Amino acid sequence: MNTYVRLTYRNLRANLDFASLFFELIFPIFFIFVEGPGLGGLLKSGVPITPTLTVPYQLYLAAGAVTLTVINGGTNAGTQLWYDRKNGMFEQLLMGPFSRAQYIFSIILATLIIGIAGSLIVFLIALPILGGGIQITPEGVFFVGAALFLGTLLFGSFAIALSVVLRSSETFQIVSTFTFFVFLFTSSVFYPASQAPPIIKQVSYGNPLTWTTDMFRAGLFQSFTSTLTIEVIVLTIVAGIVFGIAVIAFRRIRVS
Amino acid sequence: MSTEIAISVANLEKRFSDKVAVDSVNFEVKRGEVFGFLGPNGAGKTTTIKMLTTLIPPSGGSASILDYDLRTQARRIREKIGVVQQQDSFDQGLKVEKCMDIYGLIWDMPANERRKRITELVERFGMDEFRKKQTIDLSAGQRRRLQVAREFMHDMDLLFLDEPTVGLDPIARRSVLNYFKEKVEKEGLTIFFTTHILEEAEYLCQRIAIINHGKIIEIDSPENLKRRFGRAKAVEFKLSEGMSAQLSTELERSDSITKIVQDQENGSYKISTLKPELVIPEVYRISDRLGLHISSIYVSETTLEDAFVSLVGNSNEEIVRQGAQS
Numbered sequence: 001m002n003t004y005v006r007l008t009y010r011n012l013r014a015n016l017d018f019a020s021l022f023f024e025l026i027f028p029i030f031f032i033f034v035e036g037p038g039l040g041g042l043l044k045s046g047v048p049i050t051p052t053l054t055v056p057y058q059l060y061l062a063a064g065a066v067t068l069t070v071i072n073g074g075t076n077a078g079t080q081l082w083y084d085r086k087n088g089m090f091e092q093l094l095m096g097p098f099s100r101a102q103y104i105f106s107i108i109l110a111t112l113i114i115g116i117a118g119s120l121i122v123f124l125i126a127l128p129i130l131g132g133g134i135q136i137t138p139e140g141v142f143f144v145g146a147a148l149f150l151g152t153l154l155f156g157s158f159a160i161a162l163s164v165v166l167r168s169s170e171t172f173q174i175v176s177t178f179t180f181f182v183f184l185f186t187s188s189v190f191y192p193a194s195q196a197p198p199i200i201k202q203v204s205y206g207n208p209l210t211w212t213t214d215m216f217r218a219g220l221f222q223s224f225t226s227t228l229t230i231e232v233i234v235l236t237i238v239a240g241i242v243f244g245i246a247v248i249a250f251r252r253i254r255v256s
Numbered sequence: 257m258s259t260e261i262a263i264s265v266a267n268l269e270k271r272f273s274d275k276v277a278v279d280s281v282n283f284e285v286k287r288g289e290v291f292g293f294l295g296p297n298g299a300g301k302t303t304t305i306k307m308l309t310t311l312i313p314p315s316g317g318s319a320s321i322l323d324y325d326l327r328t329q330a331r332r333i334r335e336k337i338g339v340v341q342q343q344d345s346f347d348q349g350l351k352v353e354k355c356m357d358i359y360g361l362i363w364d365m366p367a368n369e370r371r372k373r374i375t376e377l378v379e380r381f382g383m384d385e386f387r388k389k390q391t392i393d394l395s396a397g398q399r400r401r402l403q404v405a406r407e408f409m410h411d412m413d414l415l416f417l418d419e420p421t422v423g424l425d426p427i428a429r430r431s432v433l434n435y436f437k438e439k440v441e442k443e444g445l446t447i448f449f450t451t452h453i454l455e456e457a458e459y460l461c462q463r464i465a466i467i468n469h470g471k472i473i474e475i476d477s478p479e480n481l482k483r484r485f486g487r488a489k490a491v492e493f494k495l496s497e498g499m500s501a502q503l504s505t506e507l508e509r510s511d512s513i514t515k516i517v518q519d520q521e522n523g524s525y526k527i528s529t530l531k532p533e534l535v536i537p538e539v540y541r542i543s544d545r546l547g548l549h550i551s552s553i554y555v556s557e558t559t560l561e562d563a564f565v566s567l568v569g570n571s572n573e574e575i576v577r578q579g580a581q582s
Contacts, residue, residue: 003364006361009361010362013347013349013350013358014347014349014350015347015349017349083348087347088341088345089345089347091311091343091345092345093362094311095309095311095339095341096362096363097334097335097363098362099331255311255312
């Protein structure tokens with residue numbers, strides 16, 4: 001069996017905290033079925049996605065909540081690494097028949113599986129709400145797939161880099177929760193960046209989670225804008241850079 | 257073609273900033289040999305193991321492991337070795353059997369072989385009662401047994417054991433040591449072994465290297481180390497009358513006695529000496545003169561621990577002396 005498959009399977013079996021995974025799924029579902037309908041009553045005119053397309057808030061938020069799973073999945077990458085460091089498996093695996101690169105790729109692969117599978121589960125659960133508003137086209141599937149893949153890669157790599165820099169699992173949990181909280185609330189997951197006050201708008205336009213969410217919504221609602229291609233290119237480049245940083249940081253982890 | 261040497265180390269060095277953890281060490285380990293690597297805390301044992309297992313790069317020198325170069329063929333080395341680390345190492349989200357199974361899987365062992373080995377190892381390491389438990393719920397001793405057993409889920413030519421019996425009770429410890437011995441005798445496994453329990457080293461190792469302050473100070477068989485460095489034997493005895501201060505004073509004047517220790521709790525005397533054949537008549541003579549009666553007397557053999565303490569003690573004195581001169 002291929003080394004990456006073996007290590008990825010091991011990461012999924014050994015390091016997944018099912019209680020955390022459960023709550024990672026519950027949060028988006030809560031937004032879709034509670035917050036969306038609740039705030040939908042206040043925002044009766046809906047939310048503009050493009051100058052020509054406005055969707056009900058519940059639908060807008062449901063799409064955003066699916067990408068929320070991507071960022072949650074990303075934190076799993078750092079958690080996997082921290083579990084291995086805390087439990088002595090990091091050194092043990094590095095003395096096994098693998099390279100450091102294979103080990104970090106296996107964590108990324110496990111994270112992609114978690115992030116994409118989680119998003120699909122949330123997507124399927126949200127289908128009754130999303131169902132009426134979405135159209136399935138090859139172009140749309142490409143953007144949805146690319147958003148989930150690039151978003152998970154970027155936030156997973158970011159979490160790995162963070163977990164390498166921070167010196168305890170507790171600090172990692174606190175810092176990653178806070179950082180992802182900032183990413184989340186300055187993105188277009190909950191509100192359109194174009195409608196936000198100037199400072200928040202600027203931050204949101206520079207937030208990779210906004211690009212991920214915009215790509216995902218574009219794929220779902222066929223709302224392709226002129227800036228979408230730029231967002232895809234930038235997200236790909238940034239995901240690649242962050243992944244590179246994670247690999248370099250990981251290779252430099254000092255063994256105690 | 258493989259040579260008869262499993263590990264060959266030449267001037268191997270590891271520096272951390274300005275601290276030299278391993279200072280130009282040289283040694284060879286033959287295939288099928290159990291090689292002990294002993295030293296006090298912080299002597300450089302674990303750092304040496306980490307270098308030899310490719311976990312950290314050496315700062316200088318060279319080494320060949322199973323005929324592969326340490327610097328350029330690290331991956332090939334890792335495919336052929338097993339390592340039981342000093343620190344705990346376990347997958348926290350798994351049950352014991354699954355933990356062993358997945359460990360075998362990542363080493364690419366076939367499923368039927370994994371099943372066979374789990375059954376064998378669970379029995380040999382006495383893990384039946386906790387085989388279905390989550391690893392996170394195991395006691396320290398149970399977790400250590402799992403860690404050692406798990407390493408035998410894959411094939412290897414060379415096994416590094418860094419204090420593998422820490423936390424094990426005496427019965428489990430003996431059982432684990434016997435398993436190692438069996439693997440060496442039946443399958444020709446080579447073992448590089450560190451421990452602080454010197455009886456273990458004596459039981460298992462054909463040769464022992466003693467390292468202190470990063471330098472190897474001696475390499476020899478346990479018997480030779482005891483003979484060469486375990487200089488003093490001990491004469492132990494008890495009096496029917498209990499302890500006697502006068503007897504101690506008189507004995508201390510004797511030329512053949514190096515040191516006398518009184519164990520108040522046990523009511524016994526222990527005399528360190530190079531010549532027990534001279535000390536025993538002396539003890540009887542002085543006791544008779546003082547009207548005391550010896551209830552028991554025997555000569556205790558020198559141990560590896562005596563040799564170890566003597567060697568490390570001399571080495572420390574030498575370092576202090578060199579420091580004072582410079």
